[in-house]
Amino acid sequence: MVIKRPRTPRDIVVDPELLRLLGSHSPLTVVRGPRGFGKTTLVGAWLDALPAEEEVVYLRLTRACNDPAVFWQGLAEGLQAAGAVDPVAGADHRGEVVRLLTTRTRPLTVILDDYHHAGRQADAADIDDELVELVRQNDHLFLVVATRTSRVLETTGSLSIDVTVISPRELRLTPAAVAALAARAGVTVGEAQAGRLAVGFGGWPAAIRDVLVRSRGDGGRLNLALADQYIATMVRDLRHEAVRSFMLRTAVPDEFDAELAGRIAPDERVLAILRNVRSAGLLGEEVRDERRVYSYAPLVRQALVRVLTESRPEELRDVHATLMDWHLQAGDPVRAIVHAVHAGSWDAVERLMEEHWPRLITQEPWAMVAAAQLIPPEVAATHPRLQVARDEVGPALPAQDETALPVPPWPTGDLQGITAELRAQVAGPGRDGTALALLQWGVAAVMAGDLATGLYAFGRCRERGHERAALAGAVAPATAGLALTHALLGDVEIARAWLADPALSGLRAGVDGRSAPEDLAATAARIARALVAVDALDEDLEDVVDAMGERHRRDELWALTVFVRAARAGLSGQGGEVSRWAAHLRAAGHYLPRAGLAETLVRVALVDVLLDGGMAVAARQAAQDLPVSVVSLATLARLSLADGDYPRAVAHARTGLAHPRLSQRAALDCHLAIASAQHALGERMAARRAFEQAVEAAVGSGQRRPLLGMRYATFLQLAGNDADVLALWPERFRPTSAEALVTTTTRPAEPLSRRERQVLDALARHSGAVGVAQELGLSVNTVKTHLRAVYRKLGVGSREEALVAAVSRGQAVPSPLWAKG
Numbered sequence: 129m130v131i132k133r134p135r136t137p138r139d140i141v142v143d144p145e146l147l148r149l150l151g152s153h154s155p156l157t158v159v160r161g162p163r164g165f166g167k168t169t170l171v172g173a174w175l176d177a178l179p180a181e182e183e184v185v186y187l188r189l190t191r192a193c194n195d196p197a198v199f200w201q202g203l204a205e206g207l208q209a210a211g212a213v214d215p216v217a218g219a220d221h222r223g224e225v226v227r228l229l230t231t232r233t234r235p236l237t238v239i240l241d242d243y244h245h246a247g248r249q250a251d252a253a254d255i256d257d258e259l260v261e262l263v264r265q266n267d268h269l270f271l272v273v274a275t276r277t278s279r280v281l282e283t284t285g286s287l288s289i290d291v292t293v294i295s296p297r298e299l300r301l302t303p304a305a306v307a308a309l310a311a312r313a314g315v316t317v318g319e320a321q322a323g324r325l326a327v328g329f330g331g332w333p334a335a336i337r338d339v340l341v342r343s344r345g346d347g348g349r350l351n352l353a354l355a356d357q358y359i360a361t362m363v364r365d366l367r368h369e370a371v372r373s374f375m376l377r378t379a380v381p382d383e384f385d386a387e388l389a390g391r392i393a394p395d396e397r398v399l400a401i402l403r404n405v406r407s408a409g410l411l412g413e414e415v416r417d418e419r420r421v422y423s424y425a426p427l428v429r430q431a432l433v434r435v436l437t438e439s440r441p442e443e444l445r446d447v448h449a450t451l452m453d454w455h456l457q458a459g460d461p462v463r464a465i466v467h468a469v470h471a472g473s474w475d476a477v478e479r480l481m482e483e484h485w486p487r488l489i490t491q492e493p494w495a496m497v498a499a500a501q502l503i504p505p506e507v508a509a510t511h512p513r514l515q516v517a518r519d520e521v522g523p524a525l526p527a528q529d530e531t532a533l534p535v536p537p538w539p540t541g542d543l544q545g546i547t548a549e550l551r552a553q554v555a556g557p558g559r560d561g562t563a564l565a566l567l568q569w570g571v572a573a574v575m576a577g578d579l580a581t582g583l584y585a586f587g588r589c590r591e592r593g594h595e596r597a598a599l600a601g602a603v604a605p606a607t608a609g610l611a612l613t614h615a616l617l618g619d620v621e622i623a624r625a626w627l628a629d630p631a632l633s634g635l636r637a638g639v640d641g642r643s644a645p646e647d648l649a650a651t652a653a654r655i656a657r658a659l660v661a662v663d664a665l666d667e668d669l670e671d672v673v674d675a676m677g678e679r680h681r682r683d684e685l686w687a688l689t690v691f692v693r694a695a696r697a698g699l700s701g702q703g704g705e706v707s708r709w710a711a712h713l714r715a716a717g718h719y720l721p722r723a724g725l726a727e728t729l730v731r732v733a734l735v736d737v738l739l740d741g742g743m744a745v746a747a748r749q750a751a752q753d754l755p756v757s758v759v760s761l762a763t764l765a766r767l768s769l770a771d772g773d774y775p776r777a778v779a780h781a782r783t784g785l786a787h788p789r790l791s792q793r794a795a796l797d798c799h800l801a802i803a804s805a806q807h808a809l810g811e812r813m814a815a816r817r818a819f820e821q822a823v824e825a826a827v828g829s830g831q832r833r834p835l836l837g838m839r840y841a842t843f844l845q846l847a848g849n850d851a852d853v854l855a856l857w858p859e860r861f862r863p864t865s866a867e868a869l870v871t872t873t874t875r876p877a878e879p880l881s882r883r884e885r886q887v888l889d890a891l892a893r894h895s896g897a898v899g900v901a902q903e904l905g906l907s908v909n910t911v912k913t914h915l916r917a918v919y920r921k922l923g924v925g926s927r928e929e930a931l932v933a934a935v936s937r938g939q940a941v942p943s944p945l946w947a948k949g
Contacts, residue, residue: 134172134186134241140337141301141309142166142173146294150174150272153237154292155263158282159274161296162408163362164334167274168241170299175239184237185210189245196251200225203240212236226262235268243275256281264289278407296409300331310350313340321350328355330412330425335359359431374401375410376440379432380447383423391450445471452476462492466499474507481513485565486540486572489521497522512561520566524584537757538725540572545681549648554602563589563602570609575684577725577758577789579613586610590631607631608652612688615659618793620830623660627653651677651685658692662699663793665832665858669696682719684726690716691733698740699836699861706741710734710750728755732763739763740837744770744923758787762797765805766837772920774805781805796825796834807842808925809912810896819846823853836861839925880921887914888934891927 150157151174159167171186178184187206193199200222207213213228229236240246247255260281263271273281285291301309303323310317317325317340329335335358342354366372377393378384390398402422405411411422424432436444448471455464461484468476481488481496488496500508500517508514547568554563570585586609593603611626626632632653654676661669673696679686690712697709713734720727731754738747744767751767754760761784768777781798784790790798799822806815826835835843835856840863847853880888890900897911904911919925922933 134168134175134188140166140169140173141305141312142170143298143305146170146298147174147177149292149294149298151178152292153270155267155270155289156260156281156285157270157272157292157294158279159272159294159299160276160278160282160407160409161299162276162332162410163365164332164338164358165296165299165409166333167299169333170294171239171241171272171274182237183212183235184239185212186239186241188241189243191245193245194248194251196247196255197221199246199255207238212238222258226258229262229269230265232266232268235270237270237272239272239274241274243273243279244277253280256285260285260289276408277404299333299409301326301333301336302331303327306336309337310340313337313344315340315343315350317350325350325427328425328427330409330428332425332428335428355427356431356434359428360435363432363435370395370397371401371405373443374398375405376432376436377443377447378422379424379429379436380444381451383421385419385421388454389422391454392447449473456480462488462495462499466495469499469502474503474511477503478511478513481511481517483542485513485568486543486575489569490540490572490576490578493521493525497525513565516562516565516569520585520588521569524581538575538577538728539721539723540575541721541724543568543571543575545683546571546648546685550605553605553648554599560592560596560598563593563599566592567602567605567609570606570613574609574613574616575725579617579791580789582613583610586613603631604634605649605652608649608656612652612656612659615656615663616793617791618663618796618829618831620660620664623656624830627657627660651679655685655688655692659688659695660830662692662695663831663833665699665836665861669699682716684720684724687716687720687726687730691729694733694737695833698737699833701741703741703743706737706743710737710741710743710746713737725759728757728759732760735763735767736837739766739770758784758789758794761787761790762794762801765798765801769801769804769808769925770923772808772916774809774916777801777805792825792829793831793834796822796829796831797837799825800834800838803846804838804842804925807846808919810927816846823856826856832856832858839929841929842925845926880918884914884918884921887911888918888930891915892931896927 147170150159150170159170161167168188175184175186185207187203189199189202193202204213204216204221204225207225207228208216213225213232216224216228218224229238246252256279259271263269263285273279282291282293303319303326306326307317307319307322310322325336325339329339335355338358339351339354342357343351363372363375366375374389374393374395378389380392381388384392386399386402389402393401395401402411406413406422410428411424414421414423423429433444436447448467452464452467452471452473455461455467461480465477465480465488468480477499496517500514501522503514503518505518508518547564550564550567550571554567555561566585566589570582570589573579573582573585586606589599589602590606590610593599593601593606607626607629611623611629611632614623614626632649658669658673658676660666661672666672673692676689676692679689690709694709694713697705700706713730716730717727717734720730731750735747735751735754738744738750747767747770751764754764756764761780765777765780765784768774768780778801781801784794784798799818803815803818803822806812806818822835826832840857843857844854886904887900890903894900894903897908897915900906900915901908901911915930919930922930924930924933
């Protein structure tokens with residue numbers, strides 16, 4: 129036990145609020161924090177500021193005080209040496225201390241530094257109880273203890289006396305305090321660096337000061353690489369090996385809970401160690417989903433992991449293996465792979481990648497590539513998926529920052545059926561397994577909605593197939609994948625070019641998806657041909673759609689055949705055919721994984737085919753819980769058009785056009801929706817600009833079918849006398865002259881209100897809303913609202929169509945103005 133008062137360093141920053149707490153003279157004040165958290169420095173600064181007349185005894189305990197007899201003897205001798213008590217008589221030091229302090233009548237503050245040395249286990253609790261009782265009995269006695277661990281006097285003492293606790297949270301340095309300390313130490317630190325140092329060390333004062341002092345000798349610029357030395361020294365000086373092992377091992381994961389700590393650092397005292405390390409302020413704590421999660425400050429964790437890596441590499445691998453199993457049980461294959469890599473379990477890495485490849489390649493590509501980069505090249509060379517992850521996936525990824533495309537929103541599932549068919553065609557003895565991995569990547573990317581990446585994967589597979597004989601079997605399915613993906617994007621002419629590629633010329637024309645390995649590529653090619661024929665409104669589209677055949681497995685490819693046939697039904701204009709395929713689409717949704725892209729496409733196709741068939745009410749019901757996404761926005765815009773809600777139609781379409789993953793097919797639909805809505809609103813110049821963009825998209829892509837979703841009368845007005853534009857609407861799909869002016873919807877007419885009839889009647893005498901408003905004494909906005917309702921109920925999109933429809937239904941009498949028009 130040392131009686132000499134602490135020496136306060138020159139370059140310190142002490143929070144005035146902490147000095148105030150120490151000076152508040154609570155019966156008991158506990159200053160608790162791990163080594164280097166500034167406990168002694170704080171006490172020394174407070175002692176320096178005390179008035180000379182205050183009677184204070186400062187005693188610093190040593191490890192010898194683990195023995196209770198040594199503790200009481202040292203306390204007695206220290207009090208006596210300071211003149212705070214009369215000379216101690218006899219050998220019962222504990223009894224004498226209790227007697228002398230209990231009977232003291234003048235104020236006395238006793239400071240016990242390094243109090244964690246006072247006794248061990250049961251002896252420590254006895255000492256705590258005795259001191260608390262002393263303070264409770266004598267109002268003139270004030271006790272201050274500085275300790276590294278939580279003690280009984282802090283917890284149970286508060287039940288009988290007032291206790292002030294200065295915990296690690298209060299002792300931590302803030303970024304502002306770090307900046308002030310750096311200035312005193314003569315180190316240049318910016319605001320961002322001060323914040324990084326404060327957060328990186330969790331505000332650990334001595335560690336921060338150590339880095340600053342060392343940086344001063346390193347040229348005066350902050351050097352965070354110096355942080356490890358302090359932590360390494362702290363770890364070496366830990367008294368108990370169990371605590372040292374616990375800290376080193378639990379620093380490996382980003383965070384952990386009590387259960388994981390028990391697996392990483394198995395010890396019967398793990399919970400007690402966790403509690404002590406946490407109370408010492410070395411662990412951050414967060415309550416998440418009713419469980420407590422712990423983590424080290426970033427720089428502390430980095431230093432601990434480095435110490436473990438350099439001094440106990442076998443333990444490090446053991447921890448990573450434990451974490452691999454832990455994350456597998458939690459259903460997180462990405463983290464499991466990362467830990468398997470660090471554990472050097474290459475076979476486990478390959479197995480995990482094979483089992484979870486579709487999800488990894490689409491949902492977690494950055495993490496997977498980062499893990500693959502850690503694998504030695506000679507190891508990766510013997511594992512096909514590791515090769516693909518290292519050599520192909522990485523270059524295809526955008527930079528992982530705020531400008532990068534988001535992770536695709538649709539899950540892919542495990543693709544077991546399609547993978548089995550692909551494996552039968554491209555895998556086997558003597559064949560390179562990278563082909564299967566590339567094809568799976570392409571299929572998974574398409575199913576996740578990332579069609580651009582799907583094209584990249586199929587393209588790389590095709591290139592490799594032409595370069596290496598062992599991959600030749602992958603050329604046909606890769607080419608079919610390119611054709612189908614372009615067809616899905618609406619790139620009709622590009623898809624045609626791939627379908628004409630020699631690689632697809634030898635595929636069977638059969639329809640049994642299970643009869644031969646070539647059939648998967650053949651199925652994809654037939655679906656692509658049918659989709660292209662429908663989108664381009666080819667003369668032979670009926671035959672091409674029928675040639676798709678029936679796929680036995682009810683998977684995503686089968687769903688595409690239903691999608692294409694339903695689109696053909698929408699072209700027929702026959703109510704029975706539309707209803708029949710609408711029922712097929714509803715049924716198809718039950719066979720597909722929930723919330724996947726295929727199910728979303730089927731649900732969107734259901735709304736589209738009902739709109740094509742003029743069944744707006746049924747379409748509205750089908751779209752009630754349709755999620756808003758890049759796939760559905762164009763359809764929602766069409767639905768808003770059918771409802772006469774033109775501003776919403778424009779809003780949906782513009783949102784879709786702003787999405788980075790919008791397909792050419794959906795872009796055309798969005799331009800047409802905007803043109804139709806603005807035409808109906810009388811915004812003719814804007815409508816014509818949107819229509820010109822739609823025409824450009826139709827000509828560039830080869831699509832024609834989306835044009836048929838526009839009212840033919842609107843198409844004629846926007847096309848004008850341009851023969852090339854008029855030719856985009858095939859003659860066999862053009863309505864009769866009467867149908868060109870009056871909608872062919874099967875929806876029953878809704879009655880107009882009295883005010884709506886007045887507005888419609890006035891519209892016959894005026895060219896727009898302004899004239900109607902002046903005649904009826906209404907605001908222009910009110911008239912526009914009534915006109916939208918009129919257009920919706922009549923099922924029309926312009927003034928001219930409304931007047932014609934009103935005459936045909938007996939709801940208005942044409943005026944001379946209309947007759948002239």
